[in-house]
Amino acid sequence: MSKIALVDDDRNILTSVSMTLEAEGFEVETYNDGQAALDAFNKKLPDMAVLDIKMPRMDGMDLLQRLRQKTQMPVIFLTSKDDEIDEVLGLRMGADDYVKKPFSQRLLVERIRALLRRQEAIDADADGTGGGGETKVMERGNLRMDPLRHAVSWKGQDVSLTVTEFLLLQALAQRPGFVKSRDQLMDVAYDDQVYVDDRTIDSHIKRLRKKMRTADQEFSAIETLYGIGYRYNEE
Template sequence: MTPTIALVDDDRNILTSVSIALQTEGFLVRVYNDSEAALRALIDNPPELAVLDIKMPRMDGMELLRRLREKTDFPVIFLTSKDDELDEALGLALGADDYIAKPFSQRLLIARIRAILRRLQPRDQMGTSTTPSEPEPEPMVRGKLEMDPGRHKVRWNGEPVTLTVTEFLILEALAMRPGFVKSRDQLLDIAYQDDVYVDDRTIDSHIKRLRRKFRQIDPQFDAIETLYGVGYRFDEE
């Protein structure tokens, strides 16, 4: 299946140039220059990934993502016209998977899109091949936590938990070796590959969001521990 990418930006020049570049790379593309119309369309018919501009009239990208996350979990890349750490922190806390500042290289954007979709669909529909002998990723059980990397599914005490690609990768890395600490830098290397450079505070935002999602199911959730000045670890007890 050919992945569908949604572009939401009030700049028609960006919509036109980026959509042409993505179509040339073999993607299906849907474009929206109005965030309210995009909200309805993306909830009714979710794409494989969306690229959202932050600075838009009527409803900005932050509010659009907040509303989308109430109903959907597809990956999101934010575009911004300025290097604003507050915007970045808010966007990542809301569940964005990546962040690119304008002006940007279309080649870089396409590389980020491919990297995120590869993580979400390791036996992908992106044109990369796997050998017949390559094993399926094994489901993992750690106490109340169940993770199925092959299907991108997570359960806590039998209840499903919806995670973004980046959140899944961070949780998987921690749960792989319960009790062992992973530093922020180690988690960054796992969650952000392909020459994606982000601040280590990004991990803190994702950890907070992970805890919040699990506590919506289990208010007593405390399996992700913080070791101040060291990093994070998963406790399966």
């Protein structure tokens, strides 16, 4: 049974969403502010967190920033209907996905299931019980990726990536010089039945580049082809 942390200062959302998730077989822990959630996470991490952005004491952005210092567990943001800035910032800070309020609870459940399936597949590969996906160490010039350890290094320096960022980089680097469209990258990073828009992929790529530049300020291996997609150029 996967444990989901639901963090929102709206008690109606906490009640209704937790009831839905429990009916779907999840174990749910609820928190009405970011600080309370962080205190609990410091003792034991859940399998996934669903975070509202605007909360008292500690908002979702601050909580995500603290989490990414210690874990790459899947995180979904709940964002306001018209607040695109929050969506983009959240993705750039390392969120895996976002759902706009007011939202379909069925959509949220499907997004949660998709991210958990992806995480479980990676964990299974890491402990040798899985059978799918590319598991061999891949080296492309200065890049080294080890799927079994979920480890990435550039010029010998380790780079910490979320699951989404890892999958996107792996998809691009598998075939240097070949273009991957946004649709192709969405298929890699998300379940086929889960809708995401182009901006989600663009934000993940920007975050990925930023992280790679912590290892090398001159990193430029991921090229944008405007209106087409992205390409990995082996240096």
